[in-house]
Amino acid sequence: METKNETSMFKKGNYRFGRIVIRIPVSKYSLNENVISAYLPYIMRMHASNVADYMHLDMVYRGNSNIWQKERQFVDDASEKMNAIVEEGHPFSMVEFKKGYMYGDDVKYSCADDTMCTDDITIINRYMKSQNKSSKNVEIAQDVYVAGSGNRIVLPKPLGIDYDISRDAPFDIYNLEYCNSFIVYSSNFTKEKLFGGIITTIDSTDPNNVIYQLMIYDHMWAYEFYIGGNATGFYFDSGHFVKKIRHYIGICPFVEWRINKVRMGIVERVESLCDAVNTISSNSVDNVVDFVNSILVVYNQNIDKKAKKEVDQNGAMSLNTIDPSRPADAKYLTNLLNNADVNTKYEALVKVAYALVGVPQANTQTTSGGDTGEARLLGGGWARADIVAKQDEILLKDSEREMLEIVINICSKHPQCEINDIYASDIEINFSRTKNDNLLVKVQALTQLIQMNVPKEVALNIVGLVGDPHEVAHAWEDEVKKAQQRSLEMMQQKQSNPNKDDKQNNQDDLENKPKQDEKDTS
Structure with missing residues (x-):
């Protein structure tokens, strides 16, 4: 140190x-x-x-x-010796990852359980966007x-x-x-x-x-x-x-x-670890500089400044041994760190720092033995990042709900605002993070819930397939209504012309009959 x-x-x-x-x-x-x-x-x-x-x-x-x-x-x-200072910026990297991981996609609101509040939530989402x-x-x-x-x-x-x-x-x-x-x-x-x-x-x-x-x-x-x-x-x-x-x-x-x-x-949880990491990096740079600028030690030989200058210019020197019992020699005095041991300690400190705050390391390779679904989350600290994020969500959702109570109180007292029949407890708060893992399992679970007549928005909330269940459920319902409307129009058209299909079939038979007679005659 x-x-x-x-x-x-x-x-x-x-x-x-x-x-x-x-x-x-x-x-x-x-x-x-x-x-x-x-x-x-x-x-x-x-x-x-x-x-x-x-x-x-x-x-x-x-x-x-x-x-x-x-x-x-x-x-x-x-000024006599270099004092390298390397600040690697790990706290900045960790905070930026957390900001993007938790709030890179906007927080969405949807109906909680079986409450009927879709219209009010649509208005609230519009207000939040404004x-x-x-x-x-x-x-x-x-x-x-x-x-x-x-x-x-x-x-x-x-x-x-x-x-x-x-x-x-x-x-x-x-x-x-x-x-x-x-x-x-x-x-x-x-x-x-x-x-x-x-x-x-x-x-x-x-x-x-x-x-x-x-x-x-x-x-x-x-x-x-x-x-x-x-x-x-x-x-x-x-x-x-x-x-x-x-x-x-x-x-x-x-x-x-x-x-x-x-x-x-x-930041404060990893500050001492980051100080140690920065110290190792800084001292490693100092050690490299000291090695490059090592002191030349000459044994059993006199050398003056002029001779040393010639050595630096020529890159070589000549030594003469006068006393065989005391041979002349020249060596560099170095103190080189063991890079293997230093790197091992460095990587251990960085790994502990990132694991403490639930941030995966960018240079860590997946070692879970797979490349899809839950296996991918196990590598590089992503599983721990997801666990820590779920814990953070609990308190962050409490704050969101407190804010929604204030918003609803203000809206309910405005004479022209259409929000008047909703409570903060009726709203499900959704953090949009990773939603595409185990996609097939989620789709199968969603199909089973829909067959059980579970409301679409509630089913989407349960399986966690999308980040905005409210909007997806609305679009889903719109498509179902359009399909039902098309079927109804076709049914009404058929009822208004009940013999249309029969007349069309008879006409087709008459057109095909002469061709059949010609074939029989031949």
Whole structure:
């Protein structure tokens, strides 16, 4: 380990272990501006701690990891010896894979169980498309996998804005910056969500006296506070209540996206492993450079700078042995790493890092003994990636359902919105990932379910054949109706001309009869 201080890079203070969940001992029914003001200093301190963690993890995701602290040992002048720093970017690769694997295809909504909500879901899907929800899901996934959680708020459209309710949503979805937003929960056994806050800079003309606006939303009111601070941040013990406004949403409009209870992202879980991998790569480059620039040692021979310069120019040197008992010789002084052992440790660290977060390695070959169906998933870590993704889906679906509750509450209170008979529990949330494995088995299961008169959308949900069961079921039903309509038209046409076929058959017989008579005569 070639570092000036072996603990400078790998000390515990350089790493993070999940975010603080902000909790206060009150219930949502006892909230008011006085209660919030009393707990505001504590809330802001906890939020500042989470922001510090987020900024560190975001820098690691960008490539500014601890490896940049590496220094060569026993070298006073850094210019005398090369200090290679190789940052391989594994956290970035892992986060990008998770974003694409979970949200590369948009999340779709369909009917859960046997509920009849197809029309309402069609409208909700249209509203989500108008809000560019697919791209916003990818954005919030980055905060989730980097920082462990991401915040979102859903608000009604402001009054006075003209829009077509049949195409445009009566609400707006905003992904909130992690550094400027927080959510507070109750510390009682219910762990209910109390309120969320958004921090905005409203006056920064004087760097020593910056004014921040803090908007807090609970299930009934929107509170406005002013917080003092400077250019580096706000003061924890400052908070001046300005006013509060009643909102009609009925629930707290904040939603937190997360993948585990402790709000831990994948970057912090593998940061120390990635530091070790970067150290091995960096020191390997240093070792190669040192080997190329090895020191020439001459035995029993005097050599000056001029002679050394001639050796460098000619690529050879002549040595004369004066004393046979002390033969002249020249050798390079090298310290070469055992590449086989180094590569073995390197690959082991990389494998552990990717396995911990459920990300398959791009350069890993399939070793499951097959190339189709479940066999393909077993190779290269894809089976584990699918297992971890299914676990992530559980909490991500909870967040989606919380958002749908807010959306439905807003839509149900709009006088012109057609959504009025649906609940969040009626909606099935579908993550579109890998759907083509075991295709034949899924088709056979789907055929059996349809023969049992299971609704098509429910059957598609059960077998997991497509990513959007709602749209596929609609298209399926349309094709069935078209086929039934064609059959009905043909039947009606036949009933309106009952003798048409008989007359046509008689006419054919008359036309063919002369030909038959001619044949008999001949």
